[in-house]
Amino acid sequence: MVKSVDTQLAIRTALLAGELLIENGSNMERVNDTMDRIAATAGLTSFQGFTTLTGVVASAEGLPNAQVVAIHNRANDLNKVALVNGLSRKFSAGRLTLKQFYHRLREVKRKSDMTPVVWQWLAAAVLSAVLMIVFTGDYLDAPVDFVIGGVSYAIFLFLNQIFRIKYLGEFAASLVIGLLACLAVSLHWATNIDTLIVGAVMPLVPGVPLTNAMRDLVSGNLISGPTRAIEAVLTAAAIGCAIVIVLRYV
Amino acid sequence: MITKAILQAVFAYVATICFGVLLNIPPRAYHVAGMIGGFSWLVYWEIYYHLHWGLAVSNMIAAILIGIFAMVAARHQKCPTIIYTVPSLVTFVPGGQAYKMVRNFVVGNNGQSLIFLYQVMVIAGAITLGLGIGEMINRLLYGPKKLPNRHN
Numbered sequence A: 001m002v003k004s005v006d007t008q009l010a011i012r013t014a015l016l017a018g019e020l021l022i023e024n025g026s027n028m029e030r031v032n033d034t035m036d037r038i039a040a041t042a043g044l045t046s047f048q049g050f051t052t053l054t055g056v057v058a059s060a061e062g063l064p065n066a067q068v069v070a071i072h073n074r075a076n077d078l079n080k081v082a083l084v085n086g087l088s089r090k091f092s093a094g095r096l097t098l099k100q101f102y103h104r105l106r107e108v109k110r111k112s113d114m115t116p117v118v119w120q121w122l123a124a125a126v127l128s129a130v131l132m133i134v135f136t137g138d139y140l141d142a143p144v145d146f147v148i149g150g151v152s153y154a155i156f157l158f159l160n161q162i163f164r165i166k167y168l169g170e171f172a173a174s175l176v177i178g179l180l181a182c183l184a185v186s187l188h189w190a191t192n193i194d195t196l197i198v199g200a201v202m203p204l205v206p207g208v209p210l211t212n213a214m215r216d217l218v219s220g221n222l223i224s225g226p227t228r229a230i231e232a233v234l235t236a237a238a239i240g241c242a243i244v245i246v247l248r249y250v
Numbered sequence B: 001m002i003t004k005a006i007l008q009a010v011f012a013y014v015a016t017i018c019f020g021v022l023l024n025i026p027p028r029a030y031h032v033a034g035m036i037g038g039f040s041w042l043v044y045w046e047i048y049y050h051l052h053w054g055l056a057v058s059n060m061i062a063a064i065l066i067g068i069f070a071m072v073a074a075r076h077q078k079c080p081t082i083i084y085t086v087p088s089l090v091t092f093v094p095g096g097q098a099y100k101m102v103r104n105f106v107v108g109n110n111g112q113s114l115i116f117l118y119q120v121m122v123i124a125g126a127i128t129l130g131l132g133i134g135e136m137i138n139r140l141l142y143g144p145k146k147l148p149n150r151h152n
Helices: A004-023 A028-042 A078-092 A098-110 A117-136 A142-162 A168-186 A193-204 A207-218 A224-248 B002-022 B027-051 B055-077 B082-091 B095-107 B110-142
Strands: A048-052 A055-059 A067-070
Touching: A004 A028, A004 A048, A004 A055, A004 A067, A004 A078, A004 A098, A028 A048, A028 A055, A028 A078, A028 A207, A048 A224, A078 A098, A078 B082, A117 A142, A117 A193, A117 B002, A117 B082, A142 A168, A142 A193, A168 A193, A168 A224, A193 A224, A193 B095, A207 A224, A207 B082, A207 B110, A224 B095, B002 B027, B002 B082, B027 B055, B027 B082, B055 B082, B055 B110, B095 B110
Parallel strands: none
Antiparallel strands: A048 A055, A055 A067
């Protein structure tokens, strides 16, 4: 039988791991699996974890109350998912004590390890140009799309950092994409406005929520699957509305 | 045609890595995720544009390949599978069709718009099914998942 202090720490560790995984865009099956493993390794009996997209509830035998963690903001930082996964593997293999594991998780939570902004711009610009070529086979407009993709993603990042309003960044960036594409075509720098917009919009597409929504639905998590799908649809709607506004006046 | 195929694969490889950078996947996974994305796009391109097997089947086969390779890579590099599946799927996300749907809807071609809506739904469904089948094949190959004992 473990002491009650350890039980508290174990359940807090499991909750923290679950919170980190959900916040950074893991699928729910992995979250449940990780929390179960942590609980089993730490020696909690009859552990129950209830995971949704906006909060985690967990309880175990020997604790008077269940514990809750609310999740407010979600990002797509898959590196943190990989880090938590690696730490949990080490803990299950017995290479970390519970205390060390908890402190390492806190470190992961505190530290921001996103790629430098310049690399993100460059990646978005290259992604726009390359995907335009892949989808349409149009090489001539690729340099223009490189610029449009980079500029719009810079605006997206900037707005997300300043205002922190969900969907506003996607909306404004798509508006800029539409306007720049119109400008490029009317100045005869590019020929086809459709291919330009398709390519430049791709970095903003909600890939992680979309994939996770499908996987959660298939694995039977009927709460988290539809909510993720709603998140993806709202993002897509923000992009679509902005494009519609621009196209209406072309 | 072979040069064109190689170019398609290289572009898909670059696109996958770029999307990986945006999602901040660990740097050691860049190359592997790119290879998965490039190869599955090449297979899709060949099936869809040359063998003409149709939209649903080509997307499903590509998704099955991504599912299988992602699991192999995950076991090899000890990373979660999501790190490989999400960037590799960037070329398959029906962004172009969704855009054409919106465009036709705005212009007033409701019939065309519905056709593209149908395509978006077919592609999304095929990818879901493909990832599911890929996971099933992995379970067949590696045996069922070992779950931790809850009531120890």
